[in-house]
Amino acid sequence: MTPKEIEAAVIAELHQIAPDIGMEDVDRSADLREEFDIDSMDFLNLVTALGKAFGTEMPEADYPQMRSFEGMVSYLQEQAG
Amino acid sequence: MSQFLMPSLGADMEAGTLVEQLIAPGEAVKRGDVIAAVETQKGVIEIEVFEDGILDGWLVEIGTEVPVGAPLASIRGEGDTASEVPAEPKPIPPDTQKPVIAAPPVVHVPSQTASHKRITPAARRLAREKGINLAELKVAPGQTISRADVEKMEGAAKLAPLSDMRAAIGAVMSRSKREIPHYYLSHTADLTAADDFVKQTNAGREPPDRLLISVLYVKAIARALKKYPEFNGHFIDGEFHQSDTVHLGLATHIRGGGLVAPALFDAQDQNVGSLMHAMRDLVARVRAGRFRARELSDATVTLTSLGERGVDQLYGVIYPPQVAIVGIGTPRMQPMVQDGQVIARLVAVLTLAADHRVSDGHRGALFLKAIDKHLQGPESL
Numbered sequence A: 001m002t003p004k005e006i007e008a009a010v011i012a013e014l015h016q017i018a019p020d021i022g023m024e025d026v027d028r029s030a031d032l033r034e035e036f037d038i039d040s041m042d043f044l045n046l047v048t049a050l051g052k053a054f055g056t057e058m059p060e061a062d063y064p065q066m067r068s069f070e071g072m073v074s075y076l077q078e079q080a081g
Numbered sequence B: 001m002s003q004f005l006m007p008s009l010g011a012d013m014e015a016g017t018l019v020e021q022l023i024a025p026g027e028a029v030k031r032g033d034v035i036a037a038v039e040t041q042k043g044v045i046e047i048e049v050f051e052d053g054i055l056d057g058w059l060v061e062i063g064t065e066v067p068v069g070a071p072l073a074s075i076r077g078e079g080d081t082a083s084e085v086p087a088e089p090k091p092i093p094p095d096t097q098k099p100v101i102a103a104p105p106v107v108h109v110p111s112q113t114a115s116h117k118r119i120t121p122a123a124r125r126l127a128r129e130k131g132i133n134l135a136e137l138k139v140a141p142g143q144t145i146s147r148a149d150v151e152k153m154e155g156a157a158k159l160a161p162l163s164d165m166r167a168a169i170g171a172v173m174s175r176s177k178r179e180i181p182h183y184y185l186s187h188t189a190d191l192t193a194a195d196d197f198v199k200q201t202n203a204g205r206e207p208p209d210r211l212l213i214s215v216l217y218v219k220a221i222a223r224a225l226k227k228y229p230e231f232n233g234h235f236i237d238g239e240f241h242q243s244d245t246v247h248l249g250l251a252t253h254i255r256g257g258g259l260v261a262p263a264l265f266d267a268q269d270q271n272v273g274s275l276m277h278a279m280r281d282l283v284a285r286v287r288a289g290r291f292r293a294r295e296l297s298d299a300t301v302t303l304t305s306l307g308e309r310g311v312d313q314l315y316g317v318i319y320p321p322q323v324a325i326v327g328i329g330t331p332r333m334q335p336m337v338q339d340g341q342v343i344a345r346l347v348a349v350l351t352l353a354a355d356h357r358v359s360d361g362h363r364g365a366l367f368l369k370a371i372d373k374h375l376q377g378p379e380s381l
Helices: A003-017 A040-054 A060-066 A069-080 B121-130 B147-154 B163-179 B192-203 B213-227 B272-287 B293-297 B361-376
Strands: B002-005 B015-021 B034-040 B043-048 B053-058 B065-067 B071-076 B182-190 B233-236 B239-242 B248-250 B290-292 B301-305 B324-328 B332-338 B341-355
Touching: A003 A040, A003 A069, A040 A069, A040 B213, A040 B272, A060 A069, A060 B192, B015 B043, B034 B071, B043 B293, B182 B361, B192 B213, B192 B341, B192 B361, B213 B248, B213 B272, B213 B301, B213 B324, B213 B361, B248 B272, B272 B290, B290 B293, B324 B361, B341 B361
Parallel strands: B043 B290, B248 B301, B301 B324
Antiparallel strands: B002 B071, B015 B034, B015 B065, B034 B043, B053 B071, B182 B341, B233 B239, B324 B341, B332 B341
16 A cells, blocks of 8 residues: 555545544644544544554554554554555 | 324423434334434434334424424334324424333444434535435445535535534523532542553454443443442432433533533443443444434433543533533543652542432542542452
8 A cells, every 4th residue: 555545544534533624724743632633432433443444453552653643644554564 | 003202302302303214104113123313403313113013104294393292103003904094293292291101122223234324413404504405415325424525515615503502502501500409529539550451451452342441430430329329310300210220421522512411321230341332332323413312311320521631620510300420530640649659640530510409428429439449440340
């Protein structure tokens, strides 16, 4: 998967959870939870959906690496690559 | 032949608009089937049928506002014959006839499996305002039609205010503050053990089976209520009706504004794993703006948690006819003194707002401390 494709997949899942927030309004390097106004349940749903889509376990110990949009995309790139 | 009545939609709603008829006349229905959807200020509520039989006919057209207690459909039992002419719809004022609802089964079919189109309330409202026929919207099976989809069709840009839901919240909270003599207590609890338990449990689990710390709050409250049942039930007509089961209302924020507190049923009987699944299902349906009538009317106590991005503490407003609401502030690392040493621990402030007509601060304090105690032994929850 190319970085562009991974990015598109993350954006699609975030849109499911936070349809009212557009990518043009967020800081891609800041905390996802703040930028998309999502709580721990939303974050767990995001991790569940991406874990399924990419066939990766998304361990909780790795959550710190997934905290920003950019962090999530590069984490998935490592896992899928 | 019996009539299927509009069930109660919670303390703050007296009517809803029929927006979906999910069963056609002549089709068989089973107790617990969702047969209709009604739009209210709080979203779309699915209405379950409480008997087996055959749907004889709808008494109310789609788009009609129907008061609580009014007949929606007629249902034929096994031995009944089909009626030639369906009865005229006669909406009954809610104060003259209360719907009699037998306890429906606890098992709910997850809504996601239903084959009909899912439409968010905001999308539905916008479509109605703009005169858009939602049947023409093409969506993949299981996909929810959102406001954005409708906007795309219409090119509409501005969001409408959520004034209906705000009015509903205002009405019920005003009633609470007018009628319920609240008292308030707070207590700082060490959540380190609970947090460690969640981390250890989740370490070996795939995301669908992971826990959130809030499920331990639910379970600890349900446990504590066993010993302090005067915080669990309804105060109606000057009398407290204690509930022998805990239907725990989960105050849930709705994106774009608003709040709803649907119930997790029988929290005391479920283990942490099954409660977590129930909680995920419930919150997913709240986010989609779709839940069951019984979930809004039957909660016996409420939990409101600020989550991980909030502030230290909150003082809840009791949701009538309930008599207590437990609040949990955002957990944060704080210095605590243990055995004469200052150590860093994860702590949160627990609060209780309770009804002085039913209990007093002494018992309230014991109840809060019991919740704390259960949170210290998460493995036995």
